[in-house]
Amino acid sequence: MQKIAVLTSGGDSPGMNACIRAIVRTSIFHNTEIWGIRRGYEGLMDSEFVQMNTKSVANIIQRGGTILKTARSSRFMETEGLLVAAQNLKEQGIEGLITIGGDGTFRGALALQQHSDIKIVGCPGTIDNDLVGTDFTIGYDTAINTVVEAVDKIRDTAESHERLFFVEVMGRDAGLIALRSGIGAGAEAILIPETPTHIDDLIRRLEGGRKDKSSKIVIVSEHDDAGGAFAIAEKVKAKLPYYDTRVTILGHIQRGGNPSCMDRVNASRMGFAAVEALLEGRSGEMAGIVNKQVCFTPFEKAVKHLEELDQSLLRMVEILSL
Numbered sequence: 001m002q003k004i005a006v007l008t009s010g011g012d013s014p015g016m017n018a019c020i021r022a023i024v025r026t027s028i029f030h031n032t033e034i035w036g037i038r039r040g041y042e043g044l045m046d047s048e049f050v051q052m053n054t055k056s057v058a059n060i061i062q063r064g065g066t067i068l069k070t071a072r073s074s075r076f077m078e079t080e081g082l083l084v085a086a087q088n089l090k091e092q093g094i095e096g097l098i099t100i101g102g103d104g105t106f107r108g109a110l111a112l113q114q115h116s117d118i119k120i121v122g123c124p125g126t127i128d129n130d131l132v133g134t135d136f137t138i139g140y141d142t143a144i145n146t147v148v149e150a151v152d153k154i155r156d157t158a159e160s161h162e163r164l165f166f167v168e169v170m171g172r173d174a175g176l177i178a179l180r181s182g183i184g185a186g187a188e189a190i191l192i193p194e195t196p197t198h199i200d201d202l203i204r205r206l207e208g209g210r211k212d213k214s215s216k217i218v219i220v221s222e223h224d225d226a227g228g229a230f231a232i233a234e235k236v237k238a239k240l241p242y243y244d245t246r247v248t249i250l251g252h253i254q255r256g257g258n259p260s261c262m263d264r265v266n267a268s269r270m271g272f273a274a275v276e277a278l279l280e281g282r283s284g285e286m287a288g289i290v291n292k293q294v295c296f297t298p299f300e301k302a303v304k305h306l307e308e309l310d311q312s313l314l315r316m317v318e319i320l321s322l
């Protein structure tokens, strides 16, 4: 391949820049021209191509966000948009494309492949960790560390005021951010979309255990079936009026910040592997890391993220929060 391109799409995640850096430098090592596409699929339809070199990715491994910018695009899911994108790639002479993003990005890649003969390899970039074919997506480790740091701070004030806090975290329809960060922060309960939430059970848990606990923290994953953190807090307050409750929505701070070492290393390995895979002629697959080994998973499978959650972890949370 003479010419390949890279884009980031969907929600940004810490470590995307480390991945771009690996892709650019590996391509140059293999004497392949590497082009960046700004603003994801939106920029692809608007022909926002920019040639990259080793210097364009200097000093970015430590930076959060994505130097290529990103976007969510509904236009790209229409046939018209896909045809424009395919034509732009052809005119630019791009033979291979690396897409860094989450399930929406890979669904977009699948659609593009139906309208073009471009070869596409993906790298999993999302804080949600909701893709099949990799133990950890790029950004997940940083995001859970951000949550733990924030909850540690909330714990200080919760202890002083003897309060019950409901902390809402991101994850879309996956509870993996909530689960890991909740364990790491020593939460009293973790509510996730994968398991039904019963307010009476939650109350039983909050009332059970040590009576002399000064503070209690419930981590609520967005899109929990009992509602968001505010709605759940209200339902609990109605039954336990003597609790002094507060709600914190962590929001987009979870998507920013310098990537952790683990995210930088995983992103570098995946970006490096994605270029070599493209050059070997692979297409339609996502590069991931499972059991420390790089592996490839077809996009169709990667986006099916409703894998069984490790129920033993939830049981452990109940026991450890006594």
Ligand code: F6P
Binding pocket: 011, 072, 102, 126, 127, 128, 170, 171, 172, 222, 255
């Ligand atoms: O997919 C990443 C994510 O941060 C989700 O956890 C969250 O639901 C969503 O993106 C928020 O997207 P936006 O920034 O477009 O509001």
